[in-house]
Amino acid sequence: MARFKELAELFEELEKITSHKEIVRKLAGFFEGLKGNEVRDSAYLFLGSIGPAFENTTLGIKDRLAIRAIAGAYGVPEEEVIRKYAREGDLGDVAFVLSEKREASLTIEDVFERLRQIKEASGKGSQEEKTGLLSDILQKATPEEGKYIVRLVLGRLRLGFGDQFLLEAFSIAFTGDKKHAGKIKESYSVCTDIGKLAKTLAEHGARTPGNFSIKPGRPVKSMLSQRVESFEELEKRVQGKKAAEEKYDGERIQVHKDGDWIKAFSRRLEDITAQYPDIIEAVKKSVTVDKIVLDGEIVAYAELEKDGNRIEKFYPFQRLMQRRRKYEIEKYREKCPVAVFFFDILYLNGESLLKKPYPERRALLEMHVAVQGIVHLARRTITENIEEIEDFFNETVEKGLEGIVVKSMSSGSVYEAGKRSWFWFKWKQEYSEGMRETFDLVVVGSYYGRGRRRGSFGALLCAVLNEEEQRFETLTKVGTGFTEADAEEINSLLSAHIASEAPKNVSIKKGMLPDIFIEPTVVIEVLGSEITNSPGHTAGEGKEETGLALRFPRFLRIRYDRGPYDATTVKEIRDLKDGA
Ligand code: ATP
Numbered sequence: 001m002a003r004f005k006e007l008a009e010l011f012e013e014l015e016k017i018t019s020h021k022e023i024v025r026k027l028a029g030f031f032e033g034l035k036g037n038e039v040r041d042s043a044y045l046f047l048g049s050i051g052p053a054f055e056n057t058t059l060g061i062k063d064r065l066a067i068r069a070i071a072g073a074y075g076v077p078e079e080e081v082i083r084k085y086a087r088e089g090d091l092g093d094v095a096f097v098l099s100e101k102r103e104a105s106l107t108i109e110d111v112f113e114r115l116r117q118i119k120e121a122s123g124k125g126s127q128e129e130k131t132g133l134l135s136d137i138l139q140k141a142t143p144e145e146g147k148y149i150v151r152l153v154l155g156r157l158r159l160g161f162g163d164q165f166l167l168e169a170f171s172i173a174f175t176g177d178k179k180h181a182g183k184i185k186e187s188y189s190v191c192t193d194i195g196k197l198a199k200t201l202a203e204h205g206a207r208t209p210g211n212f213s214i215k216p217g218r219p220v221k222s223m224l225s226q227r228v229e230s231f232e233e234l235e236k237r238v239q240g241k242k243a244a245e246e247k248y249d250g251e252r253i254q255v256h257k258d259g260d261w262i263k264a265f266s267r268r269l270e271d272i273t274a275q276y277p278d279i280i281e282a283v284k285k286s287v288t289v290d291k292i293v294l295d296g297e298i299v300a301y302a303e304l305e306k307d308g309n310r311i312e313k314f315y316p317f318q319r320l321m322q323r324r325r326k327y328e329i330e331k332y333r334e335k336c337p338v339a340v341f342f343f344d345i346l347y348l349n350g351e352s353l354l355k356k357p358y359p360e361r362r363a364l365l366e367m368h369v370a371v372q373g374i375v376h377l378a379r380r381t382i383t384e385n386i387e388e389i390e391d392f393f394n395e396t397v398e399k400g401l402e403g404i405v406v407k408s409m410s411s412g413s414v415y416e417a418g419k420r421s422w423f424w425f426k427w428k429q430e431y432s433e434g435m436r437e438t439f440d441l442v443v444v445g446s447y448y449g450r451g452r453r454r455g456s457f458g459a460l461l462c463a464v465l466n467e468e469e470q471r472f473e474t475l476t477k478v479g480t481g482f483t484e485a486d487a488e489e490i491n492s493l494l495s496a497h498i499a500s501e502a503p504k505n506v507s508i509k510k511g512m513l514p515d516i517f518i519e520p521t522v523v524i525e526v527l528g529s530e531i532t533n534s535p536g537h538t539a540g541e542g543k544e545e546t547g548l549a550l551r552f553p554r555f556l557r558i559r560y561d562r563g564p565y566d567a568t569t570v571k572e573i574r575d576l577k578d579g580a
Helices: 004-016 020-032 036-046 063-074 078-088 091-098 108-120 126-140 143-153 163-175 178-190 194-207 231-237 277-286 317-323 329-335 358-368 386-398 484-495 570-578
Strands: 224-227 242-247 251-258 261-265 291-306 309-314 338-348 375-377 380-383 403-408 420-428 437-448 457-466 471-478 516-518 523-528 530-533 548-551 554-558
Touching (some): 004 020, 063 091, 063 126, 091 143, 163 194, 231 420, 251 338, 261 277, 277 329, 277 375, 291 317, 317 329, 386 403, 437 484, 457 484, 457 523, 471 523
Antiparallel strands (some): 242 380, 291 309, 291 338, 530 548
């Protein structure tokens, strides 16, 4: 049984290490010494969680309850905890200073189990129960352990690395060689439960990757599309017969059904079932088969009557964001009606369809989903002729849609979970109008506003993802395009992620240091015109290369559907600059 003390010590070490390789090496060394469920539980804990991303793992303890639990555990008044909190700035550090030295006795399992109990306490009296459970374990913990237990409970572990580091560590620890990391990353796109993945790899080693399958209840990572520069390129890329589907601008949704049990997941794998009761009810009516997994897009949508005719109205993505809420769901269901357009089927009655070609999947989709009410299938045209695709695109834009996705109909056109696949190509109206490029950038800092913008930010320091290093590198400062409402919303989002120093997975040049550092969490879409070399930014900077910068950036919208690791990458920026 591994001690929690060892994990806490490693947390402490990892906080200080910045080298990617070194972090992976330490993680691998740790995993090598673990067995079975400890492997699983530690994988979750390293990511500051107690379960897979698609499960609700919030423990329901906010500062107020944690303060009470800490006061109870160490026999001091709550006022003292609050005073120390103001000084230390972190409740974990407060637990550390209040706690007495003692012999370490807790195992990883003890702590994990306790965190689960805290999460599961619900209903009347649950606040007292949660506080009591936390207080009790703090009394058994050493100061170092107490610090990390409190941070874990509050969801503030923040070791400064993401799941990719763990996957690389699994490769070394469980297969004895880092060369399997690529395969493990592919497996993770299908088995998105990192704990389950870790445990299976630990038990079966190098034979495991590739053996994971999709199953209801566990969403797979979404397949994404490539973009092309021109229609001519499209013709070259997808030869022969191809399907052009309408591209709906809303939120990606993966619907899982197992009998009467239906759940919906977002592109970030969050469980969004409660947000869309209308979609769940509609799927129940449209799909009679027992077990199925569907992929599609939800859009803000209405059918209107005009001069006795029925017309479809597609609303922009922003409107759908009103449905991102925990409260007043019924009210907004009326206020912002939606429809779902399914374009893929990934699983049917015990059989994974991921390896079936698109034409076969589409035929099964049509067979098992009845188009009725707010359930639709993506409309499409099939042709070899590029002019016909152009006509279809024009009709699509005429309807108010953003463009098309052209899909290969080849026998190899499988569903590539988690990949920007060469079987799907998007073509949007803005490309055809020669409009500027858009980027999904991670906010890593902000500068104080002046004049009219006093009290808010003047500009945001934004970064792209360096995939190899798993680090965020700055690309541009965005100071225009925000409405007052945008600024207010961004301020409130950022306030939860303020960091006291530059987060260690962000690289910023000295001359570019912001007034406030932000943990990489919030992603915004930015329009920009030109990529230039710039010594002021770190994007793509290397021994030989200067950094890259985006000129004339303008804020477009917050991308709630993207996390920092889904942001535009250094490679994409470099390809754009080189005109690849
Ligand atoms: P964008 O901002 O252009 O939507 P993205 O990076 O979010 O890009 P891409 O994979 O590049 O995602 O573009 C395809 C996206 O379009 C899908 O992720 C999906 O959410 C949406 N979409 C809408 N209609 C379709 C369709 N018929 N087939 C596939 N994807 C579709």
